[in-house]
Amino acid sequence: MVAPAVPEYVLLKPLGLRVPRRCMCMAIARFQQGIHEEEEIFVAVDARTESLQSLRELGPPDLVYLVKQPKANSTRQTGVYHHVTGIDASSSASLAAYVNTLTFSPLDKTHKVVSGIYCCYNAFSHLDMRVEVKIPGSLEAYCIDEHGDKRMATDALWLETFLCAVLRAYLYADDGSGNAIKKIVGVRRFNPVTNTEMEHKFLDAAEKLFFLGRQLSSDPETQVPNTVSNHLTSGILKYIYTTGRYTSGINLFEKLRTRDVEVSSLLARVQIMADEEVQAVRLMYDALQDVPMDYALLDCQANFCQSKGEGEMALECAKRAVTAAPSEFSTWARLAEVYVGMEQWDLALLTLNSCPMFTYQDKDTPRMPQPSRIMLPILSESILDEIDEGQPKQGDPHDYVHPSLRKLHAAGYQGTFLKAYNLLTKIAAAIGWDQLLKVRSEVFVMEEEYRVERHHEPKPAQSLGAETNGELVEEDEEEGEEDSGSVSGPGPTEPVSEPTANGNGNETPVNSSIERPEQSMASEVVKSGNDDPDPSHSTYTQFRNKRLCERWLDNLFMVLYEDLRIYTIWRTEMAQFRQQAMEYKKSPTEWEILGELAERLHHFDEGIEAYQSCLATRFSPKAMRGLLKLYEKRNDTRGMLGALIRLIAWQYRWYSEFSPELLFLMRKLIEDEGAVKVRSIVQATNLPQPILDLTHQYCQLCATFRSSGSDT
Template sequence: MVAPAVPEIYEEEDIFAAVDARTESLQHLRELGPPDLVYLVKQPKASTSRQAGVYHHVTGIDASSSASLAAYVNTLTYSPLDKTHKVVSGIYCCYNAFSHLDMRVEVKIPGSLESYCIDERGDKRVATEALWLETFLCGVLRAYSYADDGSGDAIRKIVGVRRFNPVTNTEMEHKFLDAAEKLFFLGRQLSSDPETQVPNTVSNHLTSGLLKYIYTTGRYASGINLFEKLRTRDVEVSSLLARVLTMADEEVQAVRLLYDALQDVPMDYALLDCQAAFCQSKGEGEMALECAKRAVTAAPSEFSTWARLAEVYVDMEQWDLALLTLNSCPMFTYQDKDAPRMPQPSRILLPILSESVLDEIDEGQPKQGDPHDSVHPSLRKLHASSYQGTFLKAYNLLTRIAAAIGWDQLLKIRSEVFVMEEEYRTERQQAPKGRPASTIGSAANVAAGNSEEAAQQPQETISEVASDSTTPNGLDEAHNIERPEQSMASEVIKSGSDDPDPSHMAYTQFKDKRLCERWLDNLFMVLYEDLRIYTIWRTEMAQYRQQAMEYKKSATEWEILGELAERLHHFDEAIEAYQSCLAIRFSPKAMRGQLKLYEKKNDTRSMLSALIKLIAWQYRWYSEFSPELLFLIRRLIEEEGAVKVRSIVQATNLPQTVLDLTHQYCQLCATFRSSGSDA
């Protein structure tokens, strides 16, 4: 398999500053840790007086021993790009998230090897076999966590990261699953996805990584075998086993397992959620509803249970209950992945792997020093594009409702279930003196678990978003998009600041209404802004077509408009924008969006054409491994057979070196004996 090129980030004045910065950051790490750091010291071959530090980051390297990490450092001693310098030493740093230690291997070339670990205080400790086992498992999980989905978003976040596939054969898989089995019940120490408030046995980064591995590779038998063994030690693992059985199309067995497990632990929310998801997938709304309600009762402070209940109400088209449930979701501050905090480098060298060179990708790309694409301010200020974690999932639910019933109907239902500011003010003025509006909080009965952190998210306030009426090309307000009226924020009412009188009353007009959480009010305003810009875009497009004029946007603007349409569930319009972007220059995000169109049409030839370009682009930026792209190749092989897939790839009129990169993904499927790989 062709290895990606090696990016080089130089420190010519202050050697080891990057290693020191990593040491200082250890006490702040809360997740799986940053990618591994590889630091080399170079000096001219003709002189020993002047040395320079060169580093890059990497994921997916076997970190099961000091020898395997030293072997990686040794592969870097010869550089075809720099024949005047030699590597005299190297340090490999790999984070152990279980024990919160940074495992390090120092290599002197030629000569000695020293391995040790650094704790959060910067002190040296002995690296034991048990610590290496933990480090190896963390390394595999990080490789999946930091992998790119094909859109290039993860690649752009950190400069100069080489991404390798951590599990390339069945022997390495056995090693990975064996480590996962030994350390499984320590998994909660690794934190969890941002939608989970409290990591537990079945919701943490270890279980997420295991499920992603099984889903990506289709190694269902290995996953079932692992979770069967673990289930004998803790019945809660049944929810993970049931999910793998469902993936493997063993649905009868999965249903029986869920039934039996719920006899033992009837209020396990993970099992109930799994049951609700299965009923949802079968269109059994009423059954899913009962399971989702029980899951909320079992875990009222978890976002996932409330979100599932809201999803079920959306599926059943009970829009008012969906909104009320969404309003009750506990929202958590988004915790991003641990990223390296490095000092300013002297220079950065980003070489191109010759095997990944493809004219279609390189043509039209902005050169260094070229001005950036012009992007209209109104497109830059679309805050929904930056949502993550619970806020992203809540926004997706809100946009689903809006797409199903329309904006006007959504506003009508909103005013029917939530107390609006205007009616509250009117009612308060008419209320007899001495009866405070502050007690409306009792009528609102806001669900438990709403976090105060929700209001601290980096969102625009309602007034700031609402006051922004900037529109592209000077058009007025978007046609037929009514600005949402402000609701009464629960924080304002519950504070009682308007009226300090302690007597209690409930307005009859509000007895069936709730107070809208501020974060949800913000989502309505952000959705309004999305819809407004989308409507202006479509109106402008129609006007230009009527006049037989070309509608011009920059590539970045088309990319943003494609994302906007996709967020609002306007699939055809999203594809149109992505195609306009690709007509100007290659964009992995736009190509990934267009790939969804080919998936929808079951167009195998076009899918493979898009995948070849995405895989080549990934290699261009030092990534030989994308789980999502591997999954798509595997699924095509399952449906069409490996011979047909390879034949279509080979028949593509592109350089052989580029085609070989895709063949490597196909070979991986053959190595794991994926369905269809022998046909």
């Protein structure tokens, strides 16, 4: 089985994974020390040291580096390394213990490990905590700062490091679709909190360091990290949401609330999760008496009212939140969502246009030199024929993907641009493309209007963008979202009829009913809201009730147009092939892209159809994750468990035995159906027992935390 594509900057992780707890010793015995090997030792460690200055988030996964030498030759040494998350980093002893489990490998009896280094990043103090083990012999714990200087490791630093390690395990985990796994291939992912004792240790550290959380940065939708919006609070909430340990979360935030009333918004969110809505409403009301302009509390209120169908109440809360935090994206996005829910499309567009957009800051990833060899062995416990069959072999060409599918820029949106695009697609799905264009022209100044108003003035040709023979010419789009992508030149609204390849090399002209959107104004003449107005425009009476569309939103319209165009061509082609009783062929990767496209445009059934076509050719975690949504929608317990078993097995195949999203789905199934029924359905599945044992581990974790339904 060939590994997923690896970006040149990425390094990989150890090979073996932990199997069911009762077989843990066997797993350690089979585990080889690393998946990367380099002839010149410590190059990867030096590269990590050099990258410390550029880290801005929680830091990369932990690096484990071993030096080994042939038993018959003590002069030649090589280095092997991998990455890992979820290991207990509360002390040098716990990290050294992990290194010691890797010192013996029955698969390599000609070499011995002579030393090892475990590197774990402390994002609070911007230090790389390191434990160096000599085998046999000594252990040294120290830390490296951003300048490469060595410092002493203290208990306070280890507390910070432990908390950062838990947060990375949760926030950098894969969601089941394989996206995170393919980004950094081979990372060993463990569950950092496997019992109530570890939970107490985690929450105790979180309480002690809670008010330092803003030092850890925040989600990309938050401009300035604060007490309640940072990676620490996100990690705590994700842990509570995943495990259902609401009482532990409520107790934590109750204690913290006595020190800062702003924590009330976090407490209210956990109470709502726990179905303690009456207490949450009272809490929000009382807290707002003390901090009436706390935007996090107002946003929580707006979200709660919206979930109850109280649009007018949600609207007032959302407006106050915008007033309280006009520079935050989340408040404007919430207000736009409320307008969408109330079907006030013009106000929704105007609000969306006002959203402050931020440059996307991706998670920190390891940047390592190219290793001399990469090893990705398959453990017998993860072998499942239906997952392995049909996968491309080493040296096979990549799937063919039509160029039009490769150029769908919406697939690469992240952060604020992704959320803004989702809001735009919701409006388009609700009212249709034509009506969206009509609303757009009613609220924004369109290019034709601008021309009419300025026809009497000299007009530089370059100020109107690129136009050739009356047809719109698009500029090259950039993926850098800080620019909001590219802006197309102005052009008239016109019907589109373009040929496209059907995947077999034949071109089929398809008439699309989608109209190309007008450019609201040429980008060269658009001014921001802070620019001084042009006195010569004071007589433009048509513009009095209209706004200038932001360049980034103009670009989103063009990207949406392209999504809709490709979607329409796909559905039209499929209908034509069905009428002719012909098979409509696409490569598995193309079916994945089409499934994502349909999901983005809120065409659920068509997305499922594409994912099913992909799975008919070969297994895909992304397609199976999409199919899992269908089973959820139908309340199909057996279908959900079948999908979960396969996703868990695929994750284990790539050295990940922990996914918060998959654990959450398993917990919800056990709550709804009971642990006995879930275990019985899993065990009755006609799959190898080692594969079923992997799923039973998730069930056992629910029992350990005494989740609802786990005792039935």
